[in-house]
Amino acid sequence: xxxxxxxxxxxxxxxxxxxxxxxxxxxxxxxxxxxxxxxxxxxxxxxxxxxxxxxxxxxxxxxxxxxxxxxxxxxxxxxxxxxxxxxxxxxxxxxxxxxxxxxxxxxxxxxxxxxxxxxxxxxxxxxxxxxxxxxxxxxxxxxxxxxxxxxxxxxxxxxxxxxxxxxxxxxxxxxxxxxxxxxxxxxxxxxxxxxxxxxxxxxxxxxxxxxxxxxxxxxxxxxxxxxxxxxxxxxxxxxxxxxxxxxxxxxxxxxxxxxxxxxxxxxxxxxxxxxxxxxxxxxxxxxxxxxxxxxxxxxxxxxxxxxxxxxxxxxxxxxxxxxxxxxxxxxxxxxxxxxxxxxxxxxxxxxxxxxxxxxxxxxxxxxxxxxxx
Numbered sequence: 001x002x003x004x005x006x007x008x009x010x011x012x013x014x015x016x017x018x019x020x021x022x023x024x025x026x027x028x029x030x031x032x033x034x035x036x037x038x039x040x041x042x043x044x045x046x047x048x049x050x051x052x053x054x055x056x057x058x059x060x061x062x063x064x065x066x067x068x069x070x071x072x073x074x075x076x077x078x079x080x081x082x083x084x085x086x087x088x089x090x091x092x093x094x095x096x097x098x099x100x101x102x103x104x105x106x107x108x109x110x111x112x113x114x115x116x117x118x119x120x121x122x123x124x125x126x127x128x129x130x131x132x133x134x135x136x137x138x139x140x141x142x143x144x145x146x147x148x149x150x151x152x153x154x155x156x157x158x159x160x161x162x163x164x165x166x167x168x169x170x171x172x173x174x175x176x177x178x179x180x181x182x183x184x185x186x187x188x189x190x191x192x193x194x195x196x197x198x199x200x201x202x203x204x205x206x207x208x209x210x211x212x213x214x215x216x217x218x219x220x221x222x223x224x225x226x227x228x229x230x231x232x233x234x235x236x237x238x239x240x241x242x243x244x245x246x247x248x249x250x251x252x253x254x255x256x257x258x259x260x261x262x263x264x265x266x267x268x269x270x271x272x273x274x275x276x277x278x279x280x281x282x283x284x285x286x287x288x289x290x291x292x293x294x295x296x297x298x299x300x301x302x303x304x305x306x307x308x309x310x311x312x313x314x315x316x317x318x319x320x321x322x323x324x325x326x327x328x329x330x331x332x333x334x335x336x337x338x339x340x341x342x343x344x345x346x347x348x349x350x351x352x353x354x355x356x357x358x359x360x361x362x363x364x365x366x367x368x369x370x371x372x373x
Contacts, residue, residue: 004314008190013246036236043184051201051203051209056198056235065200077132081103083161088328099333102338131159132179134179139288214234257354291350292349
């Protein structure tokens with residue numbers, strides 16, 4: 001059996017254990033401590049955002065963001081349909097109603113036109129949406145000027161789900177810091193990882209202060225344990241934050257490596273008829289968390305995926321839209337066919353920053369063999 005080539009595996013930088021060892025040596029084995037504070041400051045320094053709360057997951061961050069924006073039972077929240085379910089699940093945690101918005105072809109992210117159509121239609125039905133969850137898919141920034149203009153026009157706050165997009169920028173500004181609240185993920189498959197973890201970021205420091213309160217069981221100021229609000233066990237541990245501190249030191253290197261993977265794939269596969277790559281619009285800078293291709297048909301996509309699997313190479317279809325998921329199929333959706341076509345024809349290729357040229361060439365030669373048949 002040939003060595004496994006993973007879609008996106010963790011890639012340590014070498015200094016993570018220094019921070020973890022320090023946590024052990026000083027007995028800071030808790031959901032607070034110097035690494036937690038340091039990791040938050042590292043993210044502030046890197047992105048330029050004003051405040052950060054590191055948490056147990058990106059999903060927890062989205063959940064807290066909804067709470068901070070006052071989303072309650074039966075409220076409606078507009079959400080990208082072309083995403084992973086973690087973007088939408090927290091809406092249901094709040095007993096709110098997800099309303100799914102389709103993509104546009106230039107970035108594969110939320111379509112500003114469909115967004116405005118949905119807002120006007122929901123308002124006409126007497127239900128103004130309470131928030132927008134906007135996803136920067138596969139590291140590609142969304143059309144932020146257009147989307148923020150629509151959000152501002154109707155005074156609806158934006159939660160930027162930048163779980164896949166730390167290291168990406170839009171017109172020179174970091175993803176996650178342009179909306180009311182931003183979210184990062186440090187899951188094991190992300191561009192940098194803490195094994196599991198996430199962050200809530202905002203230029204409104206009060207949001208992050210309240211997020212920390214809610215994430216630590218909402219304990220009131222008192223010598224005894226007293227609670228006036230429902231809280232959650234969502235805070236990141238000092239051990240995990242130590243891994244994050246080491247990973248932040250190599251984030252730019254990881255972005256460069258993933259972008260190099262994408263460029264190599266495009267150089268070697270981009271001229272093939274029937275295979276296309278998503279290009280960066282002017283002013284957009286993608287971390288290229290995952291390198292993705294579009295094929296000419298579902299059948300061709302599956303031939304390539306199965307051929308790669310036979311060679312012990314992991315590749316996955318693009319996200320199945322939320323409005324097509326059994327758990328969400330009965331919720332409102334404003335669709336234009338883009339996300340359904342992307343799911344049908346698209347494939348994510350191995351993209352880890354630790355891939356070798358030999359690995360990349362194995363992927364490319366396998367795809368070429370399928371295309372030559």
